[in-house]
Amino acid sequence: MKSQITNALSDFFFEYETPRQVLVRNRRVGVVCRIIQLGVLAYIIGWVFIYEKGYQSTDTAVSSVYTKMKGVGYTSMNGTERVWDVADYVFPSQGSSSFVVMTNYIITEGQAMGKCPELPGKHNCSSDADCEGGRYRREMTGACVNSTKTCEVLAWCPVENDHNIPDPPLLISAENYTLFIKNSVTFPLFGVTRSNLVEGVDTSYIRTCLYHPKDAPLCPIFRLGDIVQQSGFSIENIAKEGGAIGIVVDWTCNFDVDVKHCKPKYNFHGLYGHPDEKDKVKASVGYNFRYAKHYIENGIQKRTLLKVFGIRFDIIVQSLARKFDIIPTLTAIGSGVGIFGVATVVCDLVLLYLLPKREFYKNMKFKHTDSHTQEPDSEACSTETGESKK
Structure with a gap:
């Protein structure tokens, strides 16, 4: 019993088993096998490693956005001249990543609480x-x-009469306002912090630059008219009843190269505005809201009501950083090696079920045993026993 256990342990630790392979000389099956293997290889190299960057780990950024508007508007209604600055036409005024710039309005002055006809x-x-x-x-x-x-x-x-919206918009001059965007991102996994004020974007550059997709793609100062145009709207239409535009700051970075190459790209998307340009829904066109300025006159509380039509800007930070990592690299290689087994499965199906000589290939691939047939060692032992009896 002890020797049997010792032999079993010896076989387990010191022997190696390998599957038996049958070499099939068949042109059609060989061509199918190589085509499948080349396809798998192209998928692993082209898609997994080159396109999807399967050898890198990824991380998204924690982001902060600060905005600042500049510009002055002028209106003249019924002999009343007004000058509108940032404190008047930007809502809210704290410099958040989502804000509204007023481009048109309906004003109702001298309202007091009381009874009046509709x-x-x-x-x-x-x-x-x-x-x-x-x-x-x-x-x-x-x-x-x-x-x-x-x-x-x-x-x-x-009561307010908002039936007639001013046309042309009262603050069409908003197209000449400028928007300053300051954005900082941090990639926690890689310990990298970047700002859209990258190398070369210093104080002297900011004072003179204006964003242009080709000539000045890194300038953080944008003209509102250019933003509207690149989003697909026209300033005349969206300024009348308002709308919404998304400004996407795209941080797609590869940290296998120098960090200074990690720079933002700006994209502009019209979300909703004039129905003849982008919107399919004709109801509830544009963007508007109301706000009131209260005051006391002769001991009576009064207010000036404004129905504001404006362009809502939503600044969206989109980020994806990559860097080489041995773990995803080995995972991608291992999954690719496993996919190579598809060629064997397909070729076995062709050999065993489709080719004219499939029975021959089955006999070569599989070895059948009969449990009722006496083992050769037993036959030899019984023969020797018979001879010894003689």
């Missing part, structure tokens, strides 16, 4: 019975004003 065409009435309270968005008093034939409401009076 606008003509809204909530028409012929008697007080047509003005029951709580039926509409404004609180009705239940009275019908004969002069306008509209219901009386409790609201900020006079």
Whole structure:
């Protein structure tokens, strides 16, 4: 018993088993096998290693964006001249990555809380019975004003009339405003921090540069008219009723080379605006909101209401950094070697089921045994025993 255990352990540690292979000389099967192997090799080298960079590990960045607008607008309505600066036309004013630049507006001045008739065409009435309270968005008093034939409401009076949007836009000069973008990114996995103020973009350069996709692709100062144009909109159409534009800061970096080659690329995408240019949905066109400036006049609280039409800018940071790593490299190589087994499987199917000599190949590939046949060693032993008896 002890010798059997020793032999078993010796066989386990000191013997090596390898599968038996059959060499098949067949041109068609050989060509199929080589074509499949070349295809797998092209996939591993071309797709996995060259295109997908399977030998590198990846990381995305933690990002921060700061923005700053510059420019002055001028309007003249009904003899009233106004100058609009950054504090007036940018919402919010904290320099966030998402903000609105006002390009058009409807102003209603001197509103005070009280009772006044609704606008003509809204909530028409012929008697007080047509003005029951709580039926509409404004609180009705239940009275019908004969002069306008509209219901009386409790609201900020006079009520806003936003039927006619100014055309051309009042602040079409917004196309000459400039936007400064400051963006910092950190790739935690690789311990790399970069800013869009890369090498060569210093104070003197920023004072004179203006972004251009070919002439000045790294300049962080953008003219709003150029942004709108490169997004696919026209400033005249989107400025009237507003819209939205996405500014993508793309950080695609390869840290197998010097870090200074990691630089941002800027792309501009029109999200929604004028329906004749990009939008398919005709309802709820543009972008607008309201805000009010409250004040006290002769002891009465009043407000100036503005319905603002503007361009919403969303700055989106897109990042992907790569660097050589032995772990994904070995993983990619191992998976590629495993895929080579597809050629063997396909060729075996062709040999065993499609070729005219498939029975011959089956006999060569598989060795069949009969459990009822006496083993050769047993036959020899019994022969020797018989001879000894003689």
